[in-house]
Amino acid sequence: MKIISVADVGIKEAELQLTKKAFDEIELGASMRAKNQEIFGEDLTASELVHHIVRDVRSGGDQALLRYTKLLDGLDLNSKDIMVSESELQAAADQVDAAVLAALKRAAKNIFAFHEEQKPKSWMTYRAHGSIMGQEVIPLSRVGIYVPGGTAAYPSSVLMNAIPAIVAGVDDIIMSVPTKGGVLNPYVLAAAHMLGIKKIFRVGGAQAIAAMAYGTESIPRVDKITGPGNLFVTLAKKEVYGHVDIDMLAGPSEILILADAEASPKYIAADMLSQAEHDPLASSILITDSVDLASNVRCEIQDQLQSLPRRETASASLERNGRIIVTENIQQSVHLANYSGPEHIELLVKDAFHLLPEIRCAGAVFVGSYSPEPLGDYFAGPNHVLPTGGTARFYSVLNVETFMKRTSIISYTRKALDEVSDDIIRLAETEGLEAHARAIRTRRDNIC
Template structure:
């Protein structure tokens, strides 16, 4: 029997129970921090030699030179030609949809001219080089390659460097095929904190990048946190989450399987149902009991549901929306009759799946929007990965002679007020006598 929490929003201590349910400690412990700091230091100071040593130690991949860690483009293309045609077709179908969606996010430079001839604007410039971390071995995710690489290429990033660990030399063909489809420029068979360090600092063989994106384990996440500032990063991702809001009229088996779809990621994943229908919550609980034995990853699912899952009953759908904005979920399913009615009041969610037929799994693979999403309530202030993460914005200021008279006087007054006389004089030098 699955011992999943049953909460009622009408309970006096409900908010305390909810806060406890949502709490997740994302900070690495001292041991992990110490290991990562040592790896970063060694790679920064010893370059390729340190990368080779860590790759041999952690991945049991022993090569003589860092050049041997690079997978040539010819192999990527060969893998794309030789994988199962159905897998290639699925990858290309998903890639086309992801590209089409992200092309709508492309920003253009702009400017405007004021009456006195002053020109103000903004210049959009893609990043020069981006590093993509991809988990390797048996836990390989070609969908992550597509979701991270395609927006970068749509943005105009010139060079995309992918790193993927290959324990014991085990290479995942679907990952290589996805890299070929997405237009990845170079691929290195390294992983862990040492791969993050190589991308952040550069080595004799592996070029330094401007930003690192992509998921990884606790050592990868910790390394990304430490190198932020030297390079940009996408986010520090926590466990996967799904919040399903249902009015009680969807097949309970569908809802149970939607909860499973996130709970199967790992034991820390979070799957929550919010419904105003107590009887429906009972039906979903029964579906969980019925369907769980059929799941190959049932042990992981059960542990996740019991540790961090919940079935929450609320007064009505208005109160359900309040729950959404408190939880700020990574994935939100609105399995209700008229989801568009709820949408205007939803402020915090990474991705919103609307209607009974929109399973979250579609968003993971081929719907088009990005599946790299804010977790652990960070949807309150952050957004899905997108084209905008691979560009930077420069302000454009071109002041005319006439404009300098007005702006110079105001700037000088403000500079005097701040006690910065050189600022004031710089502005006043351009004023007409």
């Protein structure tokens, strides 16, 4: 794992070390390219592959959806068994460990409580001559949540996607989850059953995103798609955006730890590994102004790595995307953290709350030694669906308003309109829109 000194390489090189590849810049591996050649008869980029799948599902409906599910996931389905049955949901709820289910319920309680605080309100205000202005906040009618099910299955993602939608008042929540090998994770199903989600479809990948975006004979079209997935899921969300809304373009998981000399190397190493075990593409970064801490953390990572069940995945992640950057001062550390715009940032520094206002670009901020990132992943209450790849510069965390839309309300009386009609007519004529001006003039002059 690299240790990079800003004093040696300069700030620009340190920034380059924190720059992530865009989704469409990621190259597919040899095995995936060979499979593309076999299925499509040509060597496709990830974006080209997704375009093919989305186009085919849009035009072919269930037939294309099921064909790709068989080709890519090895699951042979028909339209009748694409949706998980009520009996399967109940069976999953009955078979899971009672202690785990109880933990999920306690986590859900925290998530509900946090997201209830976010719920916006409609409002009305009165202006001159009895005119009324307002804004109505309306829940979306139907949303689709995507729950990953590839290298690992995440019941916590069911809670984090569905609960804000429930709080927002969404009428219909459908769920899509990939089912490699034909078996759905019972904890994912139990979490959905606990929240009352009944429309669960055992399909994943770009084909599932296309199905939810355009609708098929079996899967209803939704207004918005949320939830993280792999590269193909992310590119599919990008492909369908505009036909349907999306939450964000989420990539591999990230953690950036900003620490000073007083931070615990053992805590830092554990937290970096907690992200590295997700995926070989995950990113774990330490930025510190302490040379000794940097060295100690690198040693601690190697020690903890030896007993980690997902050691191979974590090692690949650290080798490829792990960084320890030693800065010249804490302000330089803050600059690099904001430049990175990470999904998760931990502040393991003295007077962390004093530094908090300076962190401008992050999906979630974990303040202090006893607020490790997994606390947010599972239990604290804030959402764990967060912007990645530097997009925290402009994206927000998944929240209740993700599942709502705002509509303006305007009601003028005749006297109120008469008072402003000359200004409106003047502006409309300036823009060459005579019909706009006439719509006002007709009312002002009472022309019937």
